[in-house]
Amino acid sequence: MATTSASKSSSLSARELRAWRGMLRAHAALTKALDADLEAQHGIPLTSYEVLLLLADAPDHRMRMSDLADAVLLSRSGLTRLVDRMARDGLLERETCDSDARGAYARITPAGLTLLAAARRTHLAGVRARFLDHVAADEQDLLGSCWERVLGDSAEDGVACG
Template sequence: MTLLRDEGLTAEELAVWRMLQRAQVRITRRLESELLVAHDLPLASYEVLMQLAEAAGRRLRMNDLADRVLLSRSGLTRLIDRLQRDGLVTREACPDDARGLFAVLTDAGAGRLAEATPTYLRGIRTQFLDMLGNGEMGQIRAMLGRLDAAGVTGAAASAAGGGAP
């Protein structure tokens, strides 16, 4: 196909890319479905609660939390609004920055997270980890580590005016 050659991709390279996308979407959709059915908790909400639970003082600045859960600032704000309405998080002013806000995990949020975590972990096991053969965990970890490092390097270069990643 001319389009593939024009962009320097082989059919196999494009197929691998598409397989990666499909696998990620399939696994994410199943995790989301399991969390919604069992706990009425969307995957993005679970991820926010988990990040807060793992943070010192069960709190993170909104900007840091958005980066960790891969949401836009506005998307995170809307999600935190919903979680706050449900009593799972609160917002607190940042004492050293009048414009900054912390998202803080409540006891109710920690309880909801504790209830949902076995479902989440079981989903990861059955939808991903059980599919791996001997030695593949290390191979995948190494590959994803390279992709993650390249993304960080590319983002830093772009922010510094160094061009596209």
């Protein structure tokens, strides 16, 4: 089954399996390890870190709840709860939106910024050591283009026809 062509059969080729299951395993291993790093050194899970990162980079250090939910790949309710926990820990605070009384902002606090500054180093070092350092620059470009193709398609609903 040298070429992959005729084998749209009942199983994947070795090459396809390596690419596909490799990604699943790599993702699992990476997120688990990076999450453990943050938890151990700064006491926050990866999701909280990502929220802090987005808020810190956002104008006025704040974002709307919905935008934040989309950005961190969480459901609306999931983000509500996450923000609850982070607010309880003083990492951010809610802020009402004056132009739309329904809306709410999450704004990162000075404490959150301080924690982020430290966590950012940890996380970045982890991402480099565990992932980027194993992938040459041109490979990174290729990966990036693959993701864009994959995401561009999966954004549009399901398998659809065929």
